[in-house]
Amino acid sequence: xxxxxxxxxxxxxxxxxxxxxxxxxxxxxxxxxxxxxxxxxxxxxxxxxxxxxxxxxxxxxxxxxxxxxxxxxxxxxxxxxxxxxxxxxxxxxxxxxxxxxxxxxxxxxxxxxxxxxxxxxxxxxxxxxxxxxxxxxxxxxxxxxxxxxxxxxxxxxxxxxxxxxxxxxxxxx
Amino acid sequence: xxxxxxxxxxxxxxxxxxxxxxxxxxxxxxxxxxxxxxxxxxxxxxxxxxxxxxxxxxxxxxxxxxxxxxxxxxxxxxxxxxxxxxxxxxxxxxxxxxxxxxxxxxxxxxxxxxxxxxxxxxxxxxxxxxxxxxxxxxxxxxxxxxxxxxxxxxxx
Numbered sequence: 001x002x003x004x005x006x007x008x009x010x011x012x013x014x015x016x017x018x019x020x021x022x023x024x025x026x027x028x029x030x031x032x033x034x035x036x037x038x039x040x041x042x043x044x045x046x047x048x049x050x051x052x053x054x055x056x057x058x059x060x061x062x063x064x065x066x067x068x069x070x071x072x073x074x075x076x077x078x079x080x081x082x083x084x085x086x087x088x089x090x091x092x093x094x095x096x097x098x099x100x101x102x103x104x105x106x107x108x109x110x111x112x113x114x115x116x117x118x119x120x121x122x123x124x125x126x127x128x129x130x131x132x133x134x135x136x137x138x139x140x141x142x143x144x145x146x147x148x149x150x151x152x153x154x155x156x157x158x159x160x161x162x163x164x165x166x167x168x169x170x171x172x173x
Numbered sequence: 174x175x176x177x178x179x180x181x182x183x184x185x186x187x188x189x190x191x192x193x194x195x196x197x198x199x200x201x202x203x204x205x206x207x208x209x210x211x212x213x214x215x216x217x218x219x220x221x222x223x224x225x226x227x228x229x230x231x232x233x234x235x236x237x238x239x240x241x242x243x244x245x246x247x248x249x250x251x252x253x254x255x256x257x258x259x260x261x262x263x264x265x266x267x268x269x270x271x272x273x274x275x276x277x278x279x280x281x282x283x284x285x286x287x288x289x290x291x292x293x294x295x296x297x298x299x300x301x302x303x304x305x306x307x308x309x310x311x312x313x314x315x316x317x318x319x320x321x322x323x324x325x326x327x328x329x
Contacts, residue, residue, distance in 0.1 A: 034239040063178065095234075108266075
């Protein structure tokens, strides 16, 4: 997937460089037990867009005989990459649970190859963050597309020091 | 052909026996997140269960299960339930999937029950409801469209 030009970057994007964001989101997926165990990697962050890479492992299989990835892996990956895009699409990182997620399965993902995931924030309102994400192994052949909507719980319901912990800035804020 | 989903005789036999465990054994990701199924004690059909494994956690602050893992669980439940309740043994393929998150899924066992709303000649619509403490307080509802076609991957 060629990434389309990003737009609507908020203050958070202005304050922190893509490298700082990549390190922050890498820390984020590494703190989540499920994605840490699966070895999910953050490849690139250009707020409000995120690209990740899920390395191959046999645990991801859904159809052993034909060597196809379990559909649930793709849903999990879209939830993760869309949820990560939310963090860098907001003025300041907030806790935002998934409200709903819709996944279209275009073709099966094949065993033995990493799966690439890219998501971006389309729109932020006072209550919601709207996102979309795409998965592929071959950039010309998307595997699945997801639309995820996330609820903004606001600064009041976000633990103090959430952003600092994300960026590892707790010592020198 | 060895036993498995693409062996029609094996599929028909396991289906006739209601051997969903044999299907789950051949789904590594479903096994990894800890999906099992058992007959519904109070009626017909199946109740699926997701183990609250540490590696299924998505939010360590609450803590809560990963929403994507809950989705994968419900997708698995919907697919297997269809394989059992369809008119004949067929291998379904997911077309699209939609999930609404209603409550935080705590790190405790999660259950799911499915309902086949429509089984056409080629397409099926399955609704899935997942709960933890009480079935009338679902943590998520989902629905799937699946193609009941040939098992050949349509990837051309």
